[in-house]
Amino acid sequence: MGPLIPNGIISGNWDFVIAILLGIAFGFILEASGFSSSRNITGVFYGYNFVVLRVFFTAVIVAMVGVLYFDYFGWLDLSKIFILPTFLTPMILGGVIMGVGFILGGFCPGTSFAAIAIGKLDAVFFTIGLYGGIYLFSIAFPLFANFYDSGNLGNVTLTDITGISTSWFAMGFTVIALAAFWGTSIIEKRVRKNITEYKF
Amino acid sequence: MNNQHSISNEPKYINPYLGGVLLGLLVLITVFITGRGLGASGAIKSSVVTTAQIITPEKASANNYMNKLISDDHSPMYTWLVFESLGIFLGGLLSGVIFGRVKKFRVEHSPKITSKTRLIFALIGGALFGIGSQFGRGCTSGAALSGTATFALGGVIVMFSIFGTGYAVAYLFRKLWI
Numbered sequence: 001m002g003p004l005i006p007n008g009i010i011s012g013n014w015d016f017v018i019a020i021l022l023g024i025a026f027g028f029i030l031e032a033s034g035f036s037s038s039r040n041i042t043g044v045f046y047g048y049n050f051v052v053l054r055v056f057f058t059a060v061i062v063a064m065v066g067v068l069y070f071d072y073f074g075w076l077d078l079s080k081i082f083i084l085p086t087f088l089t090p091m092i093l094g095g096v097i098m099g100v101g102f103i104l105g106g107f108c109p110g111t112s113f114a115a116i117a118i119g120k121l122d123a124v125f126f127t128i129g130l131y132g133g134i135y136l137f138s139i140a141f142p143l144f145a146n147f148y149d150s151g152n153l154g155n156v157t158l159t160d161i162t163g164i165s166t167s168w169f170a171m172g173f174t175v176i177a178l179a180a181f182w183g184t185s186i187i188e189k190r191v192r193k194n195i196t197e198y199k200f
Numbered sequence: 201m202n203n204q205h206s207i208s209n210e211p212k213y214i215n216p217y218l219g220g221v222l223l224g225l226l227v228l229i230t231v232f233i234t235g236r237g238l239g240a241s242g243a244i245k246s247s248v249v250t251t252a253q254i255i256t257p258e259k260a261s262a263n264n265y266m267n268k269l270i271s272d273d274h275s276p277m278y279t280w281l282v283f284e285s286l287g288i289f290l291g292g293l294l295s296g297v298i299f300g301r302v303k304k305f306r307v308e309h310s311p312k313i314t315s316k317t318r319l320i321f322a323l324i325g326g327a328l329f330g331i332g333s334q335f336g337r338g339c340t341s342g343a344a345l346s347g348t349a350t351f352a353l354g355g356v357i358v359m360f361s362i363f364g365t366g367y368a369v370a371y372l373f374r375k376l377w378i
Binding site: 006020022030043046051055063070075076084094095103105114123133134148160161166173 | 249284298378
């Protein structure tokens with residue numbers, strides 16, 4: 001049955017209407033969870049607010065388990081869904097650059113769009129930065145085109161690489177997430193007690 | 201009574217686990233309908249290519265990175281992620297209106313730094329995030345969240361690199377936040 005659009009069950013003409021509706025739900029959840037505030041987001045790195053970890057890990061395990069159930073019931077043909085390709089070294093470097101950008105900027109692209117909507121000027125600057133960064137990358141692309149395409153492993157899943165079934169990974173992530181929820185709640189309490197100059 | 205006062209001043213965010221369940225279901229529904237996950241940085245890439253096409257059309261079509269998005273029959277803005285990102289803005293606005301957080305433009309920063317410092321670092325951070333997302337084939341939404349949720353190795357790599365680096369450098373920039 002699914003994915004609905006690639007399988008022609010929903011016509012491709014609805015693509016952009018669906019895009020806006022799914023985007024609205026995405027933006028709503030980000031803002032309502034507190035991701036329109038950069039100090040909420042960066043709290044995950046300093047131990048005073050683990051909302052990012054709670055939302056992100058819960059979302060990953062719900063989606064993972066959901067995908068497996070949809071596959072099990074025959075609702076979703078996993079061979080037809082997009083698997084992000086893996087370019088080993090470029091993606092590690094990209095993640096490292098994004099990690100530094102995260103600490104300096106306090107947002108990631110999706111959260112900055114939602115934060116602009118409620119009037120955060122720092123999110124406007126972050127988005128201008130995004131635009132400038134991607135422009136710079138595109139212009140300079142010939143300089144590192146070979147590196148950009150290096151380490152290509154194709155559209156591989158964790159199962160393709162390790163031979164361990166997806167359900168084990170879903171269970172592993174769930175156990176790690178639950179342990180992290182418990183551990184970080186203890187850290188959060190201690191850190192908040194020691195930071196007296198701000199209210200959280 | 202004191203407690204009550206401070207609680208009423210706190211922004212009314214939803215429970216993070218509820219937010220996570222909703223976000224997870226949204227990723228699931230998105231994959232179920234479109235066969236792909238959510239994204240965000242791709243929309244900025246489309247606007248970059250569109251601008252380049254307008255101000256330096258020859259350079260844009262000669263650039264091997266940009267010309268992948270250029271086609272004769274439609275503008276680079278006419279893509280799924282641009283419409284979805286427009287939705288992110290509208291959804292954020294909707295939530296902000298409902299919970300009373302939409303106000304005139306302001307800057308949020310640690311009391312240890314000025315607004316100007318915060319804006320400069322937001323700009324630099326955005327630029328780095330933009331560059332990194334191109335090497336990473338997506339940002340936190342497209343690669344780390346949607347990639348990991350569909351068991352893609354690349355998604356997990358990007359997720360661990362972003363958060364691992366974040367923790368590694370957090371101490372150096374603590375003045376920006378705490």
